[in-house]
Amino acid sequence: MSRLLTRRGLIGGGLAIGAGGLLSGCDRLGESPAFRKILSCGEAMNRHAQRLLTDRNALAREFSASDISPFFRGNGSQNPGTGGYPEHAAAGFANWRVRVSGLVARPLTLSMAQIRSMPKRSQITRHDCVEGWSAIGKWTGVPLSLLLDQAGLSDRARFVVFRCADQIGGAPYYESIDLIDALHPQTIMAWALNDALLPIRNGAPLRLRVERQLGYKHAKYVQAIEAVATLDGIGLGKGGYWEDRVDYEWYAGI
């Protein structure tokens, strides 16, 4: 054996090649459809475990006024420039309409004045972004269960889809949740943040609060709420803008 090929040299070289190979291997694995199926197991297991082992009606923690973050940053779309949104904003959303439709007995079309005059719930909760940051704010809005009750939710409905005014890369933002979260007492359609009407960066005039999931589920600039039996045929079928495009988890409880 050549003296250049010492044991330590071999091991060191082997480790370097191994590490490099592992890394490019991980990238290739992450792109393979079969392996992505395995990587998706985590989401299903996390969803089933949380749904099965924890109280489905557990409330997210509510904080006191002194915990409120001094500034609640926006993320994603911060000011939709399309679909007539600038005109609506200029008019103080006086002409904004929210449609509640799909698998309901009585579809509704509501103005913001009507929504703000409905029974309201206020909650000081922590918003957790998938990126890692958190902010605490006081949200006020109408419980989603109340809207769905008024519209007469059908027994066939399994999901609620939220259609938004903002577009990212030309495609409209949308999100969806199941009925466990839709009928949860803290799930509200919020129109105020920290006792002021919702700022545009945070989703004016109306956004979803689904407190036990990550921020991207909390659809902003909501124009339509639709009860459906399946998510097939909506968007690209995975239940949300980011779910469709970059494969974010549909269940974002973790």
Added chain:
Amino acid sequence: MASAVDKIGTGPGRPLALRHRLSTRIWHWSNALAVFVLLMSGLMIFNAHPRLYWGQSGANFDRAWLQIGSDETQGYLKIGNRRWDTTGVLGRWNDANGVAQRRAFPHWATIPSTYNLALARRWHLTFAWLFAFGLLCFMVRAFWNRHVARDLSFTRDELSPRALWRDTANHLRLRFDHGPRYNLLQKASYILVIFALLPLLIFTGLAMSPGMNAAWPWLIDIFGGRQSARSIHFIIAAMIAGFIAVHLLLVLLAGPIRGIGAMITGRELRR
């Protein structure tokens, strides 16, 4: 120098001794895989918001105790009010094509190697199950077959200051010929890692889940809030990375062929 094959070959009168049980070996390697994936996908997730805070909440306008960032010319690491230039490694580095990137951890340290939060989360949250249940199974098995009582627990005479001093001195002199028993520092580090650091990683991880926060509010209280849990998660991950570095170094110094071979086959040449 004798080749590795010659050394492993069993000569007459050199029987093989059982060094590691099957459960230990299976867990060691499944955990090595899980920790490797979790550390590197975790660094990619960190890249999505390379700032750490204490307390319940924290975002860009709040004070971060640790931050990896960049300006026009350099990458930096900031802890408290101190700032280090880390250009080339943290904050600002060149990717595989030589293009300057302004992300916290470099491409060679993350899974995937390019910025992809969704995919990194898929890796992380799937391998977390292998990690958590692997650890649980190992713990149950290690108590059951008395691995903990026999091999990991301290004996009374081991805990004397003199024994502690002798073991530390042996390590500093790089003398690792300790026979079939684990030595004091070895036991202490294995106990710390297996029974404190690894479980804490699982629980601080769960404490970041908004679903778990609603279901188990006491969990997040233990760590002092979600952003504190995130900070502790990161600090312990760094300690585990440190443990792995020392572990690999000691394996190399103490005889890698024998050590790695024993962790694969379970058997080791008697000395």
